Every structure is written in C-alpha cells, then in structure tokens.
Amino acid sequence: MDAFKALGLSDQTLEALTRKGFTEPTPIQEATVPLLLSGESDVVGLAATGTGKTAAFGLPIVELAEPNAGFVQALVLCPTRELAVQVAREIGSLRGSKRLKVLTVYGGQPFGPQLKGLRDGSDVVVGTPGRVLDHLRRGSLDLSELTFFVLDEADEMLDMGFIDDIQEVMSAASPDKRSLLFSATMSRDVMRIAREFMREHEVVSVQGSEEKPLTEQYFHEVPEMSRFDALTRVIDCADDFYGLVFCRTKADVDEVAERLSSKGYPAEALHGDITQGRREKILGAFRKKRTQILVATDVAARGIDVPDLTHVINLGLPQDSESYVHRIGRTGRAGKTGTAVTIIAPREFGKLRWMSRAADVNLPKRRLPSGEDVVNARKSRIAAEAMACLESDNFTSCMDLAATLLEQGDPMEVLAAVLQQANGDRLDPASYTTIADPERSGGSGGLSGNVELFMAAGRGDGLSLQKLLDFIHEETGVFKSKIMDVRLFPKHTTFAAPARDAEVLLRHFKNSDGGRPLIRRDRSNGGPAPKRGGYQRGGYHRNKGRGNHRAA
Template sequence: MNLSFKELGLSENTLKALEKKGFKEPTEIQEKTIPILLNGDVDVVGQAQTGTGKTAAFGLPLIEKIDENSKDVQALILTPTRELAIQVSEEIDSLKGEKKLKILPVYGGQPIEPQIRQLKRGVHIVVGTPGRILDHIRRGSLNLKNISYLVLDEADEMLNMGFIDDVEEILRHTNKNKRVLLFSATLPRTILNLAKRYMEEYRLVSVKKETLTTNLVEQIYYEVSNSKKFEALCRVIDVEDDFYGLVFCKTRADVNEVANKLIEKGYEADALHGDIAQKQRERILNRFKKKRINILVATDVAARGIDINNLTHVINYSLPQNPESYVHRIGRTGRAGKKGTAISFVTPNEYRKLKYIKKIAKVNIRKEKLPEIDDVINAKKSKILNNIVEIIKSEDYQEYVEISQELINEFGAERALAALLKYVFKDKLVIIGD
C-alpha cells in the first residue's frame, strides 16, 4: 500500500515530530499496526523483530491516545532487558513532540526510591522489566488498575529468559478493559497460548518472512578452528575501512577474553555481559553509540535491546544456539536502508548446526575464504596512508615542520619518516600468526 504517516491518521503534532526525526515513510509493521490501534478496540499480536520499526508501531498510537492531563499510569510496556527499557522510553519520548507526556523507564540495578518518587509525581507511560515492575506492584508504588494499554515487547525473549510467570502475575494486576499489544520476532505455541488467555479478540499482524532477516545483510561464514578464531576476527576487522560492529560470544568468560585481547592489541573495544554493573553498562553503550569504541563484544542476553541503525557488521564468534537467535543477531545490521554484513565463524564440528540454522531461518549463508595476511597488511597500509594524506591536505602540521626538518637533516627523509610512522602507528602492521 505504501501509505504516508499522514494517511495513517496521525496528528499534526506527531507528524512534525516524525519529520524532525527524519522519518520519511512508515515501515511495514507501522503501516499495518497504527491504523488498528488508532481506530479499533481489538488487541494486537505483531510478529516483528528489532529493527523493523515496531517501537514506533505501538509508541505512536500511545502518544496519540494517552491523556496528558491525567496523572494516572495509562500504559505499561514490558521489556526483557534494562537496555531495551531505556531505548524504548527514549524512542517514545523523542516522538511525543509538544505533548507533555511523562515516560519513565523502570528496571533493576538502580535504586528503587527515585523511581517511587517519580511514580508519585505522576507518570503516563511506564517502560520496565518484569522483575522491577513486580517490585513496584508489591510495594504499592505502581497501580495498574487504570491502565488503558499493556505492551509486551520481545515476548519470545521474555519467554526464553524465564519471565513468563512474572508477566502473567503482572497481567493479573491490571484491569480487564485494557488493550494488550504483544510483539515478538517468533510466535511459538507458548506465546500464542498467552495471547488466547489474556486477549478476548486480537488481530495478528505479521511482517513478511523475507523482511525479518532482510536482504540488505550479506551473510557469510568462515571455517575456523577454535584456536584460530581470534586471529580470524582481527583479520576481518583490519581489512574493513570503517568497521563498526557487534561480536557475539557464547559465555561471559569468552566475552571478557576476546574484548581484553582486542584492547591489548590496540583496538577500540569493550565487553558487555550480565556481570557488568548497570551504570557501567550504560556508559559502555553510550560510548559505543557515539563511536568512541567501534567494537562491542557481547553475550546474546546482554545485547538484547541494542538498537543502532548504522552497524556495519555482526560477527558470530560463536554460533548461536538456535535459528531464532541467529535472526535476532543479524537483524542488528542492514537497517534503515543501509547494507550490512553478518559473519559466522564455524568450526568443522558445527556444520550440522549451521545447516540447521540455514534450513529453519531460510537464509543463504555462503562460505568464504579468510582474508590473507597480504590483504590485511595492504589494508592497514592504505588506512595509514589515508590518515597521513588527510593531515597533509588539512595543513594542520605547522608546529612540527621545524622538528621534521631537523630529523631529515640528521637521518635522511626515508629513515626519519619510517621512524615517525613506527612511533605513531606502533605495531599496526604486525599481523597475528605472521
């Protein structure tokens, strides 16, 4: 259909907010969901993964429908992770325009008292993780009797992480007249049974299968033994002009080991896993979003909710446990019309798992040969030359002219320049395994 945001029935205030954010036209999930939520009174089950625009699909109708003059909590959005709770609340806040809506992210790992004070002052939309939401319900600091909307975001991940019992307890504390909106990348029987129990009538909205894994992602794999994975990772990063990506590992220990090795070799990298304190996690994510680091090594759980549109790469340092996780991982690149690359390191005894992922996820993952050492050296030389050429063109070097002339006079141009390159770039031309 390719409707515009205006044709979906959104207000002028919201249209201005969308224009300010640079949103040109609705995604498929937005086009299908927004009219149902604006015009009807049925519940919605939406099949859509991270990166399809699902936050705006439910967030925009909430902005339109919620009464800013009331102090009651009118919408509750449940997310599986703290990071996703923060990102969803920030996204909705950025879309509210001139409307005076108060949106509060609520999650563990933070003192509960400031959250209680904010809830007492009045909040329209609460976005939170099941555990902390239950804490507030039991303390009496969060009353859900007057909510009009309950959103379950990434319901399959809440199921995988063991939160479904908490979700059902939260549902029992809400009024019967609310609308329930459930979004999930996959719809296993457990999720559909949950929908049947708590939704009187619902519309199923599904993004076409092929857009779930997106044709903008080039998917390749390298056959690599466990002992050679780190060398392979360095080669993959080094041959790219502007690598900006997520590296997925199976365990927290693997994440720490890989991140520490990268940092030791001079890469701008950091680690993200469940043992990291919340404030530190937020600092790491902020640095990654601002590209102060360009490599983030993470576990699946820690990476939930990372929503960045311009990642160039997703690296499966360890293959995921199932096809759904593979789809979740690679869906973090190739967004917003930009191409991305998903690379998997596969050991010889993992071919059966790879074949299963390809079959169930219906994806084409082609085998490639690792970049050669000569390719890596040439790429590094090219980067060094480009950096130097940029400085020469900018003429931002005048304070070093005198010392450079002294070095040339004493040692000759070739030796002086080579020594300076070694001093500045250190061991960047040294290759692992060379």
C-alpha cells in the first residue's frame, strides 16, 4: 500500500483500496494519478484494455471532488452502456466513505430515475454520448462548472461514429475543465480530438508493458467447412474454458451459438438485434459463469469487462489490426494469463499475416488438437472431477446403486460401463473426424481455394465496396457474391475470389501492351501498395485520360 500512498492519495482513499484488495498500482495508474493530482495540464493515457485505466482517472476524481457540491464535477463518457455501468461501479467502490453521488445515464432506460439523480445533485456522471446529449438538450444536465471531462475507450467511441456527439458535449462543458482521454490505440481521430479539443496535454503511454505477453496468441488453419469443429476442439482441450468467441456477422453469431448449445455447451449469442433487457440477462449469466461461452460481434462486445476470461477466439477475422488488439485485450488481464486463438481458412492467411504485422504481434501457427487430444483432455477432466467428488464425500446418495452395480460383474468393467453410458462416443477417438492441415492456394494460382487479388484503385479514387462489385460484374460477368474479403485502402484495394473466377478477372485485365493491369495477383499479402504508375484498362486510377470507368 506504500506505493499507492506515494502517489499522493489520502488515507480515506487508501482504506477503500485496501478493502478492494489493491496492493500495487499498475503502470498507467503510477504514471497518471500524480499528474492529475498535482498538475493542471490535460492528459492523454495510452494503455491496453484491462490495465487499470478506470482507477487511473477514478482515483484523482474521488480525491479532488467535493461531496454535496450541488453540481456535476466530473463527466465520464463511455462507448457502451455496459462499460458505463462498470466504470460507475468502480468509481463508487473507490470513494470509500466519502459521500460522493455517482450517477449512470445511458439509453434503453427510462429518463425518470436519471432526471431525479441529476436534480438531487450528482457529483460524478458516467454515461454514453447519446444519452448525455439528450440530457444536455433537455437542460437537465449542466456542465458549466465541470472540473474533469473523461473520454474512456476513446478509440472505440470514434470507431462507433460518436465523434460529432463528443465534440458537442465537449463544447457544452466548462472551458476551465481538465480533459482526460484514455485509449488503447492512438488513431488519427484520437489525435485530432486531442489536438482540437484539449489544452496543453501530456501523453502517458504504457504500450508494450510487461502485461502484453500475458496473453498467448496463435492460430489454427483449417478447411472452411471444418471451422466449427475446430472451435469445439479448442474449447474441449481447455482446462476450464471461459471466454468470448468473435464472429463477423449477426447471422454467424446466431448459428455458432445455436450449434454450440445443441451440443451441450453453455453458450449464448450477443449482437445488436438483442434487446437491452435480454442483453443484460445474458451478460449477468456470463459474469456469474452460468454461461461460459459468449458468441458475439465486435460491436456487441464493446464495453464488456470481465476480468477472468481464459480465452478469446476469433472464429472470423476482425476488420483490422486495431480491432484484433481490442478483441484479445479482453483476456490476459490484471496479472492473469489468457489465450487468444484465431481460426482461419487458407484464403485468410494473407490478411492474418498483414494484421499480425500491423499489430506488432508474433502469431505462430499451431497444430489443431486431434480427436485423441480431445479424448485425453476429457478423460483428465472426468478423473479430476471424480477425485474431487471423492474428497468431498458428496456421493452418499449413490452408494446403494453403486453396490447393486458392483454385484453384477467385475468392478473395472462396471465402472467402464458407467463411463460409457454417461459419455457415449465422446471418449472414442474414432468418433472424431480427421481435420487435415490444408494446402494454402491463395497466391499459387491453383484452381482450388481462393486467390487474393490486388486492384490499383482505392477510396481516394472514389471507389466503394458497391462500386467495386458493380464494376467487376459489368466488366467481366463475375457475380458479386464471388468477391469476398474486400479491403479498401486510400490508393489500392485487395480482395479474394474463387480461383476460377480469379482467372477470369486476370485474363480480362491482362494487357497486351506490357502495362501493369488494373487487377492482378496480390503478392503483398496486405502490405504496402506497389507502385501505381502506368496501369491500364478500367478507370479507377489517377492517370488523366485513361480508362472508361471513372468513379463518380
């Protein structure tokens, strides 16, 4: 506790930290708390999710806020309802016996209790941008005397399109406020917010701290049709699986969760079409571990803060490296180890390699557990659970049945029969199909699998996903449904297509005069764009007077 005391915290706050079991500050807390307690500058804090950012800004707020001031002294904006509730709960636990009123405001809940809380003089308000704006426009929230303005998970909020809301809220706050921006990544939009809306500020970064290796990261490469079976093998071979499974679409989330449930796994689906009431019940069951597997989209999982997750599984690749960092940041937290597993089909290898480089992570390939591995893991769990039951003496109600069965034959055979009856073919390695390590054909030009392609035009040329699909279909007759994994960059685009369709595209855009074709094989695997000069056929390039299909 001496380390916390050295940060300048009062005895009252130290007592609250002791009750919470905190003994040592995390790096972001150690760097940020003294700045906020003693200085006057704004602060930009860069640290991964789960490194103690809430206490980094919550402790100074608790220290400096005055009880019963009669006005809002601190406002914390969060990207999601769940994160707002968690942040408010954390600040409430840090205040100890100090009589600070902490109020949470977010959409999907009635205005009445929130209005009452504001009228009663809340000292700290934690909320989502939309509902905070609603209160500002109603006149029920006054930020004219605000001391602290906090943007938590700023990069997430900007990714969700809240930049205009954030600007409006910041403009309504006292010009004398101190602005605190906390983010896992320093994106261009985050830098813009800091530059335009913060005064002179100090940047505190604990990126690359010792907490990063706590999450073991690797990938399995399997045929597309074996992706779900690969998922169940990862779950089955884990000692005590408790984690998030990420899918790209709502339909994928529903399908995977339903298939897991039908096989007896305690799984639930979470995506944007689920009502707020149902969402809160699902998350409540997940936090209590009644549900051990949560299948979710990126958007639906934002703000979920469960510190004990053992695994994060990417069943579908995220859109970019920043999303990957956010996903895996949900495990390996608060000093605990975690595992992040990415399951890909061969066509996704190039994108995964690019993503790992952009995220600066080492992502080795691992052999997928075999049927024998799964059976051995199941047997180990059954044996451990049986021994725990023996030690607990919690089996007396079955003694009569055990005696009856043992009279019928050899004890070992009787026990084997009981295990067989209870587990069926799950303990038989022969019941598991063989999942072969697939040959990767993405860049080889074979007529099986998918081929990764490069197009010498991007967003800067006015290209969009729809325009790309329309252009390819009009030029070549290749159906839009055949184009997948599209990634639009400022000056180029990469995508994949089944090998036969890719050959159609390559033949169509092949030039007879030696110039570079508009579409060719992508040999960069998501890396920097090759030189663009001299591309022929099909507009979407910057060379004046060339091409017939310039984007509008």
